[in-house]
Amino acid sequence: MSAAPEYRWAVTAPGAPLERIAVTREAPQGREVLLEVTHCGVCHSDVHFWEGFIDMGARKVPVAALGLETPYTLGHEIVGRVVATGPDATGCAPGDLRLVYPWIGCGDCADCAAGQDNACANPRTIGVRRSGGFADQVLVPDARYLFDIDGIDPALAATYACAGLTVYSAISKLLPMDPEAPLVMIGAGGLGLSALAILAARGHRNIVVVEPQEQARAGALAAGARAVVDPGPEGAAERLAQAAGGPIKAVLDLVNAPATAELALAVLARGGTLVMVGLYGGAISLPLGALPVRGLTIIGNYVGSPAELGAVLDLARAGALPPIPVTCRASHEVTGALTDLREGRVRGRIVLTDTAR
Incomplete structure:
Protein backbone atom coordinates (compact mmCIF):
# COMPACT_ATOMS: atom_id res chain seq x y z
CA MET A 1 0.00 0.00 0.00
CA ALA A 163 9.53 39.78 10.84
CA GLY A 164 11.04 39.64 14.31
CA LEU A 165 14.43 38.39 13.14
CA THR A 166 14.71 40.90 10.30
CA VAL A 167 14.01 43.96 12.40
CA TYR A 168 16.21 42.69 15.26
CA SER A 169 19.13 42.39 12.86
CA ALA A 170 18.39 45.75 11.22
CA ILE A 171 18.07 47.54 14.56
CA SER A 172 21.39 46.03 15.66
CA LYS A 173 23.02 47.93 12.79
CA LEU A 174 21.79 51.23 14.30
CA LEU A 175 22.43 50.54 17.97
CA PRO A 176 23.94 51.40 20.34
CA MET A 177 22.73 54.98 20.37
CA ASP A 178 21.36 57.33 22.99
CA PRO A 179 17.89 55.98 23.82
CA GLU A 180 16.53 59.54 23.65
CA ALA A 181 18.06 60.29 20.25
CA PRO A 182 15.46 60.25 17.46
CA LEU A 183 15.27 57.06 15.43
CA VAL A 184 13.01 57.34 12.38
CA MET A 185 11.14 54.25 11.27
CA ILE A 186 9.35 54.20 7.92
CA GLY A 187 6.38 51.83 7.81
CA ALA A 188 4.07 50.57 10.57
CA GLY A 189 2.83 47.29 9.15
CA GLY A 190 3.83 43.86 10.41
CA LEU A 191 7.55 44.66 10.30
CA GLY A 192 7.00 48.06 11.86
CA LEU A 193 5.06 46.74 14.83
CA SER A 194 7.72 44.06 15.34
CA ALA A 195 10.40 46.75 15.22
CA LEU A 196 8.59 48.89 17.81
CA ALA A 197 8.39 45.88 20.13
CA ILE A 198 12.09 45.09 19.76
CA LEU A 199 13.16 48.73 20.10
CA ALA A 200 11.18 48.93 23.33
CA ALA A 201 12.79 45.71 24.56
CA ARG A 202 16.23 47.11 23.76
CA GLY A 203 15.57 50.35 25.61
CA HIS A 204 15.07 52.88 22.83
CA ARG A 205 12.47 55.49 23.69
CA ASN A 206 12.41 58.12 20.92
CA ILE A 207 10.92 56.51 17.81
CA VAL A 208 9.29 58.62 15.10
CA VAL A 209 7.18 56.61 12.68
CA VAL A 210 6.40 57.59 9.09
CA GLU A 211 3.22 55.93 7.88
CA PRO A 212 0.54 57.01 5.34
CA GLN A 213 -2.39 55.06 6.80
CA GLU A 214 -4.23 56.71 9.69
CA GLN A 215 -5.13 53.43 11.41
CA ALA A 216 -1.53 52.23 11.23
CA ARG A 217 -0.30 55.54 12.67
CA ALA A 218 -2.66 55.11 15.59
CA GLY A 219 -1.41 51.54 16.03
CA ALA A 220 2.18 52.77 16.06
CA LEU A 221 1.44 55.29 18.81
CA ALA A 222 -0.28 52.59 20.84
CA ALA A 223 2.76 50.35 20.35
CA GLY A 224 5.19 52.92 21.72
CA ALA A 225 6.09 55.41 18.98
CA ARG A 226 6.73 58.88 20.40
CA ALA A 227 5.44 60.61 17.25
CA VAL A 228 3.97 59.75 13.88
CA VAL A 229 4.14 61.58 10.57
CA ASP A 230 1.93 61.28 7.50
CA PRO A 231 4.29 61.45 4.49
CA GLY A 232 1.46 62.33 2.08
CA PRO A 233 1.12 66.12 2.37
CA GLU A 234 3.84 68.43 1.06
CA GLY A 235 6.70 69.28 3.37
CA ALA A 236 7.07 65.77 4.80
CA ALA A 237 10.81 66.20 5.39
CA GLU A 238 10.29 69.41 7.33
CA ARG A 239 7.47 67.95 9.42
CA LEU A 240 9.55 64.86 10.11
CA ALA A 241 12.52 66.92 11.23
CA GLN A 242 10.25 68.92 13.53
CA ALA A 243 8.70 65.78 15.03
CA ALA A 244 12.17 64.31 15.66
CA GLY A 245 13.19 67.31 17.72
CA GLY A 246 16.87 66.88 16.97
CA PRO A 247 19.38 65.68 14.38
CA ILE A 248 18.25 62.44 12.75
CA LYS A 249 21.18 60.05 12.75
CA ALA A 250 19.26 56.80 12.21
CA VAL A 251 16.54 55.78 9.76
CA LEU A 252 15.04 52.32 9.42
CA ASP A 253 13.21 51.99 6.09
CA LEU A 254 10.85 49.04 6.29
CA VAL A 255 9.22 49.88 2.95
CA ASN A 256 12.20 50.76 0.75
CA ALA A 257 10.32 52.38 -2.12
CA PRO A 258 11.74 55.30 -4.10
CA ALA A 259 9.71 57.86 -2.12
CA THR A 260 10.70 56.43 1.26
CA ALA A 261 14.39 56.17 0.39
CA GLU A 262 14.43 59.74 -0.90
CA LEU A 263 12.72 60.97 2.27
CA ALA A 264 15.19 59.07 4.44
CA LEU A 265 18.19 60.53 2.66
CA ALA A 266 16.69 64.00 2.78
CA VAL A 267 16.32 64.02 6.58
CA LEU A 268 19.50 62.20 7.63
CA ALA A 269 21.96 64.40 9.49
CA ARG A 270 25.67 64.38 8.76
CA GLY A 271 27.13 61.04 9.80
CA GLY A 272 23.73 59.38 9.77
CA THR A 273 22.88 55.80 8.84
CA LEU A 274 20.04 54.46 6.70
CA VAL A 275 19.22 50.76 7.03
CA MET A 276 17.14 49.52 4.10
CA VAL A 277 14.92 46.54 4.88
CA GLY A 278 11.74 46.55 2.79
CA LEU A 279 11.47 44.89 -0.60
CA TYR A 280 8.97 47.21 -2.26
CA GLY A 281 11.52 47.84 -5.01
CA GLY A 282 12.19 50.53 -7.57
CA ALA A 283 15.15 52.86 -7.99
CA ILE A 284 16.36 56.33 -7.03
CA SER A 285 18.89 58.77 -8.43
CA LEU A 286 21.66 59.26 -5.90
CA PRO A 287 24.15 62.18 -5.95
CA LEU A 288 27.32 60.27 -5.20
CA GLY A 289 29.26 63.25 -3.89
CA ALA A 290 26.72 63.68 -1.10
CA LEU A 291 27.67 60.40 0.54
CA PRO A 292 31.27 61.27 1.47
CA VAL A 293 30.53 64.96 2.05
CA ARG A 294 27.69 64.18 4.45
CA GLY A 295 29.38 61.05 5.81
CA LEU A 296 26.28 58.93 5.23
CA THR A 297 26.11 55.17 5.59
CA ILE A 298 23.58 53.11 3.65
CA ILE A 299 23.20 49.48 4.73
CA GLY A 300 21.02 46.78 3.27
CA ASN A 301 19.68 44.27 5.76
CA TYR A 302 18.64 40.78 4.71
CA VAL A 303 16.87 38.90 7.51
Missing part, protein backbone atom coordinates in the same frame (compact mmCIF):
# COMPACT_ATOMS: atom_id res chain seq x y z
CA SER A 2 1.43 3.38 -0.97
CA ALA A 3 1.93 6.10 1.64
CA ALA A 4 -0.68 8.83 1.96
CA PRO A 5 0.25 11.94 -0.05
CA GLU A 6 1.26 15.30 1.39
CA TYR A 7 -0.65 18.39 0.29
CA ARG A 8 0.80 21.80 -0.51
CA TRP A 9 -0.68 25.14 -1.51
CA ALA A 10 1.45 25.88 -4.56
CA VAL A 11 2.00 28.77 -6.95
CA THR A 12 1.18 27.40 -10.40
CA ALA A 13 1.05 30.73 -12.29
CA PRO A 14 2.05 34.30 -11.31
CA GLY A 15 -0.68 35.96 -9.26
CA ALA A 16 -3.15 33.10 -9.75
CA PRO A 17 -4.98 31.49 -6.83
CA LEU A 18 -2.75 28.96 -5.14
CA GLU A 19 -3.63 25.36 -5.92
CA ARG A 20 -3.73 22.46 -3.49
CA ILE A 21 -1.52 19.79 -4.98
CA ALA A 22 -0.58 16.33 -3.78
CA VAL A 23 3.06 15.26 -3.61
CA THR A 24 4.79 12.14 -2.37
CA ARG A 25 5.66 12.35 1.31
CA GLU A 26 9.39 12.75 1.92
CA ALA A 27 11.23 10.55 4.39
CA PRO A 28 14.03 12.39 6.21
CA GLN A 29 17.57 11.27 5.41
CA GLY A 30 20.87 11.91 7.21
CA ARG A 31 20.45 14.92 9.51
CA GLU A 32 17.09 15.96 8.05
CA VAL A 33 13.97 16.53 10.16
CA LEU A 34 10.39 16.29 8.95
CA LEU A 35 7.81 18.50 10.63
CA GLU A 36 4.04 18.72 10.45
CA VAL A 37 3.31 22.40 9.88
CA THR A 38 1.05 23.83 12.59
CA HIS A 39 1.50 27.57 11.90
CA CYS A 40 2.92 29.58 9.01
CA GLY A 41 3.06 33.37 8.76
CA VAL A 42 2.27 35.21 5.55
CA CYS A 43 5.00 37.72 4.68
CA HIS A 44 5.09 40.54 2.14
CA SER A 45 7.99 38.83 0.36
CA ASP A 46 5.59 35.91 -0.22
CA VAL A 47 3.47 38.38 -2.19
CA HIS A 48 6.39 39.26 -4.47
CA PHE A 49 7.19 35.62 -5.15
CA TRP A 50 3.50 34.87 -5.69
CA GLU A 51 3.32 37.68 -8.25
CA GLY A 52 6.32 36.13 -9.99
CA PHE A 53 8.88 38.93 -10.08
CA ILE A 54 11.18 41.11 -8.00
CA ASP A 55 11.22 44.85 -8.80
CA MET A 56 14.85 45.85 -9.28
CA GLY A 57 14.10 49.35 -10.52
CA ALA A 58 15.25 49.36 -14.12
CA ARG A 59 13.82 45.90 -14.63
CA LYS A 60 11.55 43.35 -13.05
CA VAL A 61 13.40 40.10 -12.49
CA PRO A 62 11.20 37.02 -12.90
CA VAL A 63 11.50 34.55 -10.06
CA ALA A 64 12.35 31.92 -12.66
CA ALA A 65 15.74 33.63 -12.91
CA LEU A 66 16.28 32.67 -9.26
CA GLY A 67 15.65 29.03 -10.08
CA LEU A 68 11.98 28.86 -9.09
CA GLU A 69 9.87 26.78 -11.42
CA THR A 70 6.17 26.25 -10.97
CA PRO A 71 4.70 24.71 -8.98
CA TYR A 72 6.52 26.07 -5.95
CA THR A 73 5.48 26.33 -2.31
CA LEU A 74 6.02 29.52 -0.35
CA GLY A 75 5.88 30.19 3.39
CA HIS A 76 8.95 30.77 5.57
CA GLU A 77 7.58 31.72 9.01
CA ILE A 78 7.05 28.14 10.14
CA VAL A 79 6.23 26.42 13.39
CA GLY A 80 5.78 22.67 13.23
CA ARG A 81 5.79 19.47 15.22
CA VAL A 82 8.53 16.94 14.56
CA VAL A 83 7.10 13.75 13.02
CA ALA A 84 10.29 11.97 11.89
CA THR A 85 14.07 12.42 11.93
CA GLY A 86 16.88 11.13 9.78
CA PRO A 87 19.27 8.57 11.30
CA ASP A 88 21.95 11.21 11.94
CA ALA A 89 19.69 13.95 13.32
CA THR A 90 20.23 15.04 16.91
CA GLY A 91 18.68 17.60 19.24
CA CYS A 92 15.00 16.89 18.65
CA ALA A 93 12.53 14.04 18.75
CA PRO A 94 9.08 13.26 17.36
CA GLY A 95 6.46 15.34 19.12
CA ASP A 96 8.71 18.38 19.71
CA LEU A 97 7.22 21.73 18.66
CA ARG A 98 9.83 23.84 16.91
CA LEU A 99 10.29 27.14 15.08
CA VAL A 100 12.15 26.81 11.78
CA TYR A 101 15.05 29.12 10.87
CA PRO A 102 14.40 29.26 7.09
CA TRP A 103 17.34 31.30 5.78
CA ILE A 104 19.69 28.35 5.44
CA GLY A 105 22.83 28.51 3.35
CA CYS A 106 24.85 25.96 1.44
CA GLY A 107 26.50 24.66 4.62
CA ASP A 108 29.99 24.65 3.12
CA CYS A 109 31.12 28.27 2.70
CA ALA A 110 32.89 30.60 5.12
CA ASP A 111 29.69 32.53 5.85
CA CYS A 112 27.84 29.36 6.84
CA ALA A 113 30.80 28.21 8.95
CA ALA A 114 30.66 31.57 10.76
CA GLY A 115 26.96 31.14 11.51
CA GLN A 116 25.92 33.72 8.92
CA ASP A 117 23.70 31.52 6.76
CA ASN A 118 21.72 34.55 5.62
CA ALA A 119 24.85 35.93 3.91
CA CYS A 120 25.49 32.73 1.93
CA ALA A 121 25.86 33.24 -1.82
CA ASN A 122 24.19 29.89 -2.53
CA PRO A 123 21.13 29.87 -0.26
CA ARG A 124 18.68 27.02 0.20
CA THR A 125 15.98 29.15 1.75
CA ILE A 126 12.91 27.26 2.96
CA GLY A 127 9.84 28.80 1.37
CA VAL A 128 11.80 30.10 -1.62
CA ARG A 129 14.33 27.63 -2.98
CA ARG A 130 13.01 24.72 -0.93
CA SER A 131 9.34 23.91 -0.37
CA GLY A 132 7.93 26.02 2.44
CA GLY A 133 5.25 26.09 5.06
CA PHE A 134 2.11 26.57 2.96
CA ALA A 135 1.87 22.81 3.22
CA ASP A 136 1.05 19.88 5.47
CA GLN A 137 4.72 19.17 6.13
CA VAL A 138 8.13 20.71 5.67
CA LEU A 139 11.54 19.04 5.44
CA VAL A 140 14.38 20.83 7.26
CA PRO A 141 17.99 19.87 6.34
CA ASP A 142 19.36 19.90 9.89
CA ALA A 143 18.00 20.10 13.44
CA ARG A 144 20.32 23.04 14.12
CA TYR A 145 17.81 25.15 12.21
CA LEU A 146 15.08 24.31 14.70
CA PHE A 147 14.41 26.42 17.80
CA ASP A 148 12.51 25.51 20.96
CA ILE A 149 9.60 27.89 21.56
CA ASP A 150 8.48 26.58 24.93
CA GLY A 151 6.48 29.28 26.70
CA ILE A 152 5.79 31.31 23.54
CA ASP A 153 2.48 31.38 21.65
CA PRO A 154 3.30 29.38 18.50
CA ALA A 155 1.33 31.75 16.23
CA LEU A 156 3.39 34.67 17.51
CA ALA A 157 6.60 32.62 17.44
CA ALA A 158 6.10 31.96 13.72
CA THR A 159 6.41 35.70 13.02
CA TYR A 160 9.80 35.82 14.75
CA ALA A 161 11.41 33.70 11.99
CA CYS A 162 11.20 36.62 9.56
CA GLY A 304 19.33 37.74 10.21
CA SER A 305 21.50 34.93 11.51
CA PRO A 306 20.50 31.86 13.55
CA ALA A 307 22.13 33.41 16.61
CA GLU A 308 20.04 36.55 16.19
CA LEU A 309 16.88 34.44 16.00
CA GLY A 310 17.92 32.87 19.29
CA ALA A 311 18.31 36.36 20.78
CA VAL A 312 14.80 37.32 19.64
CA LEU A 313 13.36 34.21 21.27
CA ASP A 314 15.26 34.98 24.48
CA LEU A 315 13.59 38.42 24.58
CA ALA A 316 10.20 36.83 23.97
CA ARG A 317 10.65 34.22 26.70
CA ALA A 318 11.71 36.95 29.12
CA GLY A 319 8.44 38.77 28.47
CA ALA A 320 10.29 41.77 27.01
CA LEU A 321 8.53 41.72 23.62
CA PRO A 322 5.00 43.10 23.50
CA PRO A 323 2.98 40.86 21.18
CA ILE A 324 2.15 42.22 17.75
CA PRO A 325 -1.40 41.78 16.36
CA VAL A 326 -1.73 38.30 14.85
CA THR A 327 -4.75 37.12 12.87
CA CYS A 328 -5.01 33.36 12.47
CA ARG A 329 -6.67 32.10 9.32
CA ALA A 330 -7.26 28.63 7.94
CA SER A 331 -4.66 27.32 5.51
CA HIS A 332 -7.11 27.15 2.62
CA GLU A 333 -7.50 30.95 2.86
CA VAL A 334 -3.89 31.48 1.76
CA THR A 335 -4.75 33.24 -1.51
CA GLY A 336 -7.06 35.63 0.30
CA ALA A 337 -4.35 36.30 2.89
CA LEU A 338 -1.83 37.15 0.17
CA THR A 339 -4.37 39.40 -1.55
CA ASP A 340 -5.24 41.24 1.66
CA LEU A 341 -1.56 41.77 2.37
CA ARG A 342 -0.92 43.10 -1.14
CA GLU A 343 -3.86 45.50 -0.85
CA GLY A 344 -2.75 46.86 2.52
CA ARG A 345 -5.65 45.44 4.49
CA VAL A 346 -3.56 43.64 7.13
CA ARG A 347 -2.62 45.03 10.52
CA GLY A 348 0.20 43.08 12.08
CA ARG A 349 0.57 39.56 10.70
CA ILE A 350 -1.63 36.83 9.26
CA VAL A 351 -0.67 33.34 10.39
CA LEU A 352 -2.10 30.30 8.67
CA THR A 353 -2.96 27.39 10.93
CA ASP A 354 -3.73 23.71 10.49
CA THR A 355 -7.11 23.99 12.20
CA ALA A 356 -9.13 23.69 8.97
CA ARG A 357 -7.11 21.05 7.17
